[in-house]
Amino acid sequence: MDSLLKHMVDMTGHRDHTMLDISVISAVQELARASQTRVLTIMHVRGQQYVRARASICAGGVARMEEPADVNALGEPISSYPALAACIARNDTSAESLSEDGKRTLWLPIWIGEKVDTCLEILHPTPYTSDTIHVIGGIVSVYRNFQNLLDYSERDSLTGLLNRKTFDDQLAKMLHVTAEQESLEPGREERRQPSDAEKQWLAVVDVDHFKLVNDKFGHLYGDEVLILIANLMQSSFRSQDRVFRFGGEEFVVLLRSTTLDNAQKIIDRFRTNVESHDFPQVGQVTVSVGFVSISPYESPVIILGHADQALYYAKSHGRNQACHYDQLVSGGLLHAVASNDTAEFF
Numbered sequence: 001m002d003s004l005l006k007h008m009v010d011m012t013g014h015r016d017h018t019m020l021d022i023s024v025i026s027a028v029q030e031l032a033r034a035s036q037t038r039v040l041t042i043m044h045v046r047g048q049q050y051v052r053a054r055a056s057i058c059a060g061g062v063a064r065m066e067e068p069a070d071v072n073a074l075g076e077p078i079s080s081y082p083a084l085a086a087c088i089a090r091n092d093t094s095a096e097s098l099s100e101d102g103k104r105t106l107w108l109p110i111w112i113g114e115k116v117d118t119c120l121e122i123l124h125p126t127p128y129t130s131d132t133i134h135v136i137g138g139i140v141s142v143y144r145n146f147q148n149l150l151d152y153s154e155r156d157s158l159t160g161l162l163n164r165k166t167f168d169d170q171l172a173k174m175l176h177v178t179a180e181q182e183s184l185e186p187g188r189e190e191r192r193q194p195s196d197a198e199k200q201w202l203a204v205v206d207v208d209h210f211k212l213v214n215d216k217f218g219h220l221y222g223d224e225v226l227i228l229i230a231n232l233m234q235s236s237f238r239s240q241d242r243v244f245r246f247g248g249e250e251f252v253v254l255l256r257s258t259t260l261d262n263a264q265k266i267i268d269r270f271r272t273n274v275e276s277h278d279f280p281q282v283g284q285v286t287v288s289v290g291f292v293s294i295s296p297y298e299s300p301v302i303i304l305g306h307a308d309q310a311l312y313y314a315k316s317h318g319r320n321q322a323c324h325y326d327q328l329v330s331g332g333l334l335h336a337v338a339s340n341d342t343a344e345f346f
């Protein structure tokens, strides 16, 4: 029981999804004497479900995060896990399978309302007693409640998008990973990257003339426009991209690993989706976008400042368009300010 309490204290002491994953699999692994425990992400992409491990621990080992070799890979189709697929299809909370070579696997999907995007997978050599199942059930409940709480603190209450604080954390992580990858290729910093190279991108999105929407139709309709735009963002961008609301009528998107051509296409698809949407009562609404590639050699403030400069260019040159910072600079339409000062534009 001491051990159970220790694990519960550990799990509830985290304010970060990664550490929560690590502590839940460490707890299950030890208390359920598993041979392997994993946290799986269930991704929903265009009506299909995919499974990808995000943390794992083996007997006698330490828990670790699973970093996918390719961040764009969706994982395995759920059909590779028939017992889990059937369990999710019937909205169930557990499934077991026994393979021909005697390996037992227990899957515990974590339901939050009608949605499931996480599952615990426990491989165990011998059948579980009802006491062990009871302990595992308790750990899973605490894990689910804590995930829920963390999720709530990471999101904007009006649109349900990720909030500004989560953006700061995720951009810092993205810069760190990119810097690590580039350090594996010395000299890359100085080399000019080809225009078809895959990069990470940051786009700042601002609703055009939003004050007019509020003034003409009232704040309730204004709020509805923001919610519908948030929905259009979720459906227009890819599952590996991240969408944030910065507050007001400003949104930010982090686009993962794609070429300039693709980034422009993905952003324009969203922009035209907004332009062609019929907003109840309000009619047509448009957005302007400024975007920039993310370099680990620049600070978040500078990266955001560049995207903002491109956004203001789009605003002051007709709105309802997406402008690329580097293209504006190389075309002489914007002036880059060479500076190490992180307060360059503020």
Ligand SMILES: Nc1nc2c(ncn2[C@@H]2O[C@H](COP(=O)(O)OP(=O)(O)OP(=O)(O)O)[C@@H](O)[C@H]2O)c(=O)[nH]1
Pocket: 158, 206, 207, 208, 209, 210, 211, 212, 214, 218, 219, 220, 221, 222, 223, 226, 247, 248, 249, 315
């Ligand atoms: N309904 C609603 N309005 C908001 C919210 N947050 C900020 N606003 C309003 O958004 C409007 C932003 O207006 P401005 O910054 O002047 O910009 P704009 O009218 O969109 O003009 P441009 O950006 O130049 O195209 C203000 O009227 C704010 O009151 C919100 O959560 N809900």
